[in-house]
Amino acid sequence: MRETVDFLLLYWLGIPELVDRSRFSEHSLGSFGQALDTCEQIAREKFRPFNRLVDAEEPRIEGDSMVHPEATREAWDAYAASGLLAASQDYEDGGMQLPFVVETAGNAFFLKGSVGLCTGPSTAGVARVITAHGSARQKLAFSTHLLTGKFAGTLCLGEPQADAGWGDIETRAWPDGDGHGADPLGARHRLLGLKTWVCAGDHELNDNIVHLVLAKIPGADGRTGPGAKDVSLFVVPKKLIGPDGQPSGERNDVVLDGLAHKCGWRGTTTARLHLGDGRHLPHGKPGAVGYLVGEAGHGLAYVSQMLREARIGAGLAAAMLGMAGFEASLAYARVACQGLHARAPGRPDWTPQVPLIELADVKRMLLAQKAYSEGALALQLRCARLIDDVGTGAPATAREARALLEVLVPVAKSWPGEWCLEANSLAIQVFGSAGYTREFPVEQHWRDNRLNMIHHGTHGAHGLELLGDKVLMDDGDCLTVLLDHMERTAVRALDHPGLRGHSADLAHAAGQLRGATRASWSTGEPDETLANATPYLQAVGHVVLAWIWLDVLCCVEENAADLSPEFIGGKRSCARYFFRFELPKIGAWLGVVTERESVCRLMRNDWY
Amino acid sequence: MRETVDFLLLYWLGIPELVDRSRFSEHSLGSFGQALDTCEQIAREKFRPFNRLVDAEEPRIEGDSMVHPEATREAWDAYAASGLLAASQDYEDGGMQLPFVVETAGNAFFLKGSVGLCTGPSTAGVARVITAHGSARQKLAFSTHLLTGKFAGTLCLGEPQADAGWGDIETRAWPDGDGHGADPLGARHRLLGLKTWVCAGDHELNDNIVHLVLAKIPGADGRTGPGAKDVSLFVVPKKLIGPDGQPSGERNDVVLDGLAHKCGWRGTTTARLHLGDGRHLPHGKPGAVGYLVGEAGHGLAYVSQMLREARIGAGLAAAMLGMAGFEASLAYARVACQGLHARAPGRPDWTPQVPLIELADVKRMLLAQKAYSEGALALQLRCARLIDDVGTGAPATAREARALLEVLVPVAKSWPGEWCLEANSLAIQVFGSAGYTREFPVEQHWRDNRLNMIHHGTHGAHGLELLGDKVLMDDGDCLTVLLDHMERTAVRALDHPGLRGHSADLAHAAGQLRGATRASWSTGEPDETLANATPYLQAVGHVVLAWIWLDVLCCVEENAADLSPEFIGGKRSCARYFFRFELPKIGAWLGVVTERESVCRLMRNDWY
Structure with missing residues (x-):
C-alpha cells in the first residue's frame, strides 16, 4: 500500500x-x-x-x-x-x-x-473543535492535554430518541447558579441527559476524558427552542478540573450506563453515558458540570467541520478494512492451493492443483478488492487534500474545493462502506471455508466494516443530503463543478490512446448523471424525487470512483517513466476492471431515479 | 410467512x-x-x-x-x-x-x-443415501436409527487439500483382512485420513453417529486410480455395531481433531475428524472400521442426489435467514421511531418523528428483503417440487423436471446466499446502530448467512458448473427448457393488463441471456468463456428470480378472488420492485460475459 x-x-x-x-x-x-x-x-x-x-x-x-x-x-x-x-x-x-x-x-x-x-483521530477531532471555538482557558485546560494524548476526547451527540436528528436532542443544560458566567473555564452549566453510541465513552486509559456534549439550554420559561438551531456545545470532563487547571480527582457526574455489544469493531467500546446520573455530586450539587463552548445555540456549527472530517475518516476506515482484507487474501492466494475452488470443466480432476491466484475467478475477486480499496483510498486522500485547499489555497482554489467537498463528502463517507465491505466479503470468498473462521483475519474485517454504513450518517441520510440538498445548492453549482472535473479528466485521458474508451465511458456516465438528476427533480415533488435517493447515492458513487480511477490512471501514464511496470499494470487493470465490471451498474440505479419509480414509497404497511 | x-x-x-x-x-x-x-x-x-x-x-x-x-x-x-x-x-x-x-x-x-x-436435514440426507444404495443390513443397522433420530448422520467429504475437488481425496480404505467381504454389515475396510468441515461431526447428543465417508481403495499395487471416479463410499459408525446390530459401546477410531471457530452458524459445530488416529484400536487393530456402501468406485454417484438436495437446502437456509431478518426488521420498523434515519430535506427538524416504516428508504429496504427472501423461498420450493416430479411424475414430466433442475440447482444454491445475505445487511440497516449490536438478532442472521456462499460449492464453482457444463449439456437442451418456461410465463402474463410491462421485460431478459450464452462460447475457448462464469451465474440468477416472481404474480392474479387485498398488494409490489430495481442489473453482468472481458484472467500475480 x-x-x-x-x-x-x-x-x-x-x-x-x-x-x-x-x-x-x-x-x-x-x-x-x-x-x-x-x-x-x-x-x-x-x-x-x-x-x-x-x-x-x-x-x-x-x-x-x-x-x-x-x-x-x-x-x-x-x-x-x-x-x-x-x-x-x-x-x-x-x-x-x-x-x-x-x-x-x-x-x-x-x-x-x-x-x-x-481511537486517536476522534480525540484529535475533539481537540480541533476546542482549539477553533473554545476560549484560551479551555484550550489550555483541555486541548493541550488532548494533543499529547494525556487526555482522551469523545463526542456525545446521539441520544436514544435522537440517533442522528440533532433537533430531537433532549439533553438539557441549566446555568449553574448565579456566578456561573464567571467560571474561568467558561459559562458553567449542569447537564442532565442520556447519550448513546459514544465511542470510547469511558475507560481508565487516560488521565481524563473530555466529552464534547450537545445539549439545549432551556429559556426562562423552562422551554427550549425548536430543532437543531437551539443546540449548544459543552465541554464536560470526566474528572473535574481544579483551580490549578489540572484534574482535581473529583468525579463529574458522567456515568457509564452500559455498553453496546457490537458485531465487530470491538476494540473500541461504544458506551451509553448518563449525564447527571446522581451517583456523583460534583461540587456537592446534582447534575454533570459542563462548560459552554463559544456561544449558545451554535453547537452544530462548531462541530460541523469536525463531522465532515469524521465522515472522511469513516470512509477511510472502510477503505483500510478493504485494503487489509485484500492484502490478507492476496497473501493467502499466493501460497494456498485451490482446495475449495473447483477446477474448471474440461480440466480433469486428477490434474495437479494450482495456487489459488492462478484461477480466473480468484483473480477477479482480488482485482475487485484492489480496485475498490485503492479507489476508495484515493478518494479519501483527494477529499483531505481539498480540505487543505479550503484552509490554505488561493481564494478561487478554496472556493472550488469547498464546492467539490459538498458533493464528494457524502460519497466519500458512503461508497467505501458499501464497496469495501463487499471487498471484505470477497476476501472471505477467496479463502473459502477458512475465511469463514476466526482462525483467519478476514471475517473480522467484514464484521468491523459493517459499521461504516451506519455511523456518521447512514447511507439513507447521505443519499437524502446529496440529492435533496447538495445537488440543489447554489443553483446546482456544486454538482456542476464535479461534472466539470469529470469532463476535464475525460479530455485529459484522450491524450492517451489506451484510455480513449474509458474517456468516452466517463463522459457518457457523467451525462447520464446530469440527466438523471434533472429528471428526478422534474416534477418538483421532493417525495417523488427523494424516494430513490439511495440508488442515486450509489450511482453517483460509482461515477465518482470511475472518475477517480481514470484521473489516477492519467497520472500514471504521464509519469510512467518513474514507475515500475508492475505498478502500472496493476493500476491499468484496476481502472479497466472498474470501467468494465462496475461502471455499467449505474444503469440500474439511475433508471429508478430517472423514472421517479414509486413502488417503494407507495408500499403500504399492511402489505408487507 | x-x-x-x-x-x-x-x-x-x-x-x-x-x-x-x-x-x-x-x-x-x-x-x-x-x-x-x-x-x-x-x-x-x-x-x-x-x-x-x-x-x-x-x-x-x-x-x-x-x-x-x-x-x-x-x-x-x-x-x-x-x-x-x-x-x-x-x-x-x-x-x-x-x-x-x-x-x-x-x-x-x-x-x-x-x-x-x-442439523436434522443432513441426517435425513445420510439416511436417504443408505436407504437408496446400502444393503438391507446396512439399512437396518443405520438408516432405521437415523430416521428416528436415535443416531445422527454426517457427511465426511472434504479434506484439507480437497475442499471440493473430490478427485483429490487422500483418505484411503484398505480391505480389513481375509474375511472382510463376509461381514454382514458390508465389505469391511480400515480407513485412514483426515476429514474437514464435517458439520456436527462429533457430539454426545445421540446414541451413535453414522459417518458417510468418501475414500479411495488402493489396488494390489498400493496405488489408486486418478480423479473422482475411483472414489468409494463407506459408512463409518462412531461406535462399533455389535453382533446384535446395536452399538456395542466400543469406539471406532474416528477422533475429533479440532473445531472450526466460525464467524456465524455457531450452533452447529464444524469438526475436523481423524480416521485412524490411533487413539482407539477397534477390534484390536489400527484404522477406522468402515463398511463399503454399494460397489467400489461409485461413491460420488451415490451421494450426488443427496448433494443436489443439500444444495437446495443451503439455498433454503439462506432464504430463511433472509426471511428471519425481514420479519425482525419489519417488526422493529413498525414500532421504532426514526432515530438514526434522517428527516428528508425540507422536513423541518422539529416536526414529530414518524415510525421508521413511514420513511421511503426504509420501505425500500423492507420491500427488497421481502422480494429477495420470498422469491428465494419460491425458487427452493419449486426445485423441491421438481424433485417430486423426477420421482413420481409421468415420464415426460420427469424428463423435463430433470432438465430444469440441472440449470436451476446452481442458481437455487447460489442466489439466496448472495441476495438474502444482502437482505440481512438491509435488516441491520433498518435497525441502524441497534442492528449492529448483539442485543438484536439481525447481525447474527447476517453472520450466519455468510456461510451459504461457501459451503455446498462456492459461487465460483456453481458458476463454472452452470456456464461450463449445464448450459452445454444435451446440446443446450436444459437451458432451452428453462428459457421456454420463461417464455410461457411471459405469455401467460399477457392475460393480465397490469403485467404486460413485466412480461416484455422478462422476454427481453431471457433473450439477453440466450444471446450472452452464445456469445460467451462463440470462440470455443473455455478459458475466455469461463473467466466470467460468476457474473454469468449472477445474471442467470436475477433472470430466474424475475421469472419466478412473474410466475407467482400470474398465479396471484388468477386466484385473486381467494386472496386478501393485502396479500395481493404485497406480491404485486415485490414483483414490481424486482423488475424495476433488480432485473436491470443483469446488463452489467451480461456485458462482460458477452464481451468475454479478459482483464481478470490476464491479471498477473506481480501486478496486484
Missing part, C-alpha cells in the same frame, strides 16, 4: 506544491515521508498484531472499571507518541502544522492495522 | 395434484397442513428462542466431550419427534411418504427458527 500512497501524494495530489504554501513552509517532502514512516512502523508493531486480540477480548465492565487488554493502552501511547494527535494543529498550540492530507495518509496505516484500536 | 407458503404450495405448485399420485395417495391437503403446523410450532417453541444462545455459547471441547447448551439436545429431540427425519422415506422403511416439497416447506420453519440448531 505504501507505494500507492506515495504515488498518490507525490504525483496525483501534488503534495510538493503544498510545501510552497506558507503554513507548510517548514516542511519538506522528506518530513512528510518520515511522518508516514513512523505511522507505518507503529501500526505494524502496535496495532496489527493485536487486532484479533481486541476482538476476542472485548472490553468489559468489572465493578466500576472498564477492562481493556493491555495492548489497547500500548497502542494509544504509541499513537500519541507518533505526534499524529496534533499533526495538523498550529505550532503555537503544540501542533506540527502538517497538511491534513498527510495526517489522513498517516491515519490510513493505523486504521489498516486495527480499526478498533484507532 | 405461513400464508405465503400455503399459497405457494396450494396454488402455485399445485400440491393438490400430488395427492392423486399413488405414492402420496394416503395423504391429503389436511395431512400436509398438519405436518406444517407441527413444524411451525416446534420451530417457534424449541428453535427460535434459543438461536442467540447457541451463538453465544458456542459448543466447545471439554476433555473428551463436546459441550452443547441443553437447548441443542431439546431441539434435536423435538425435530425428531416431528417425524421430519423420515418424511419422504417409504412407509416400509418407517417413513411418511410425504412429498419432498412438503418436507422442504417444513424444514423452512426450522431453518428460520435457528439455522444453527437445524
